[in-house]
Amino acid sequence: MSQYTLDARYSLCPMPVIKTQDKIAQLQAGDILEVTCTDPGALHDIPAWCRINGHLVKESSEHDDEVVIVIQVVG
Amino acid sequence: MSTQKKAVALISGGLDSLLAARLMLDQGIHVEGINFYTGFCVEGHTHAIRKKDKAKPKRNNALWSAEQLGIKLHIIDIIEEYKDVLINPKHGYGANMNPCLDCKIFMVHKAKQWMDENGFDFIITGEVMGQRPMSQRKDLLPVVVRESGADDRLLRPLCAKNLGATLPEREGWVNREQLKDFSGRNRKPQMALAAQFGFEDYATPAGGCCFLTDKNYSNKLVDLWQARNKKDYELDDIMLLKVGRHLRPEPHYKLIVSREDGENKFLQGYKKQFATIEIKSHNGPLTLVDGELSDEEFRFASRIAARFSQGRDADNVTVKVTRKDGEEQLFDIAPMPVSEIKQEWYI
Ligand code: SF4
Secondary structure, three states, X not given: OOEEEEEEOOOOOOHHHHHHHHHHXXXXXXXXXXXXXXXXXXXXXXXXXXXXXXXXXXXXXXXXXXXXXXXXXXO | OOOOOEEEEEOOOEHHHHHHHHHHHHOOOEEEEEEEEOOOEOOOHHHHHOHHHOOOOOOOHHHHHHHHHOOOEEEEEOHHHHHHHHHOOOOOOOOOOOOHHHHHHHHHHHHHHHHHHOOOOEEEOOOOEOOOOXXXXXXXXXXXXXXXXXXXXXXXXXXXXXXXXXHHHHOOOOOHHHOOOOEOOOOHHHHHHHHHHOOOOOEOOOOOOEHHHOHHHHHHHHHHHHHHOOOOOOXXXXXXXXXXXXXXXXXXXXXXXXXXXXXXXXHHOOOOOOEEEEEOOOOOOEEEEEEOOOHHHHHHHHHHHHHOOOOOOOOOEEEEEEOOOOOEEEXXXXXXXXXXXXXXXXX
């Protein structure tokens, strides 16, 4: 199990979702990915993408115009 | 033992693709969705940019559809490849800059590639015969089949009964009798089917699924191409067409004036790529300047920008001009009276 980060700041939805999706495709089950975005839409869209694709959102938060979402990859 | 057949569904986020996929799930087909991002999709951006929209719930309708259906959704970035579709559409444009027929052919073609690469058996779309003037005319549906290369692996569950049987029907993977015969612009059959399936709160985009069907947006795109003397764009160009007031006082430059805080913040991200005009003495918009301007033209442009600030009625307003090379200049100007701002400058 490894930890990864993804900087999806300054890109607008759905690009943060696409970047998350493409990154997760390279990861293993159990890996943790922390995504940082500035588009508030990501707070809704990334968890929705995770739900339909079976990955786990462990945490999501928003401060100072930045959204951080922590995802556990499920195999 | 027969193996479960797999269909890839083009999911736009609208009702029709939602219903088409649901009809397949009901026939025991394994369905996964695919959604293409061209850069022009209505989803997302403007909500994210404009502060006034912040109270509205933001949702990506393609993701929402997939969640309603309980299927996976693959969102695919086709920004680069799509340029050729928009710049050189073999079948031309619709009422605005929407190349719907070429767009459909391209998307089905991409779905066919995805189908082959992922071991799926056929493609489904939510097309309804005769619903849209350009891409869904009866005589044009076979053009999509032929030119996309999908041939008889393209099934349109909502209007299949009006068309010849496709491979999934002939092979008995799906039961043709349970497919639909919708046609025309009447949306009542779709709404009745949505009610039957218990779908509520589905998206009903007015013009279509992308900004290219919008007249104002199309005008700005045409203006961009004319000013550059070539049909080309980058993602940033087409994002900026969605933001702010666009004015072209002279053929060689354009001003993008933010309309509120959210846009101001968004345009800040472009300060390194453009010369800018900021109002210093009053609250006011950030203005991006697209083009090369002389000192005198910067003063003229600043007077226009000041017109949109809270100093519009003041005798003098202090503005800061920052050129593309970073050189800054402060000067006082008189805001332009509204009567001098020509209507034809607005794009
Ligand atoms: S409305 Fe836009 S996305 Fe939809 S088919 Fe036409 S060009 Fe393509």
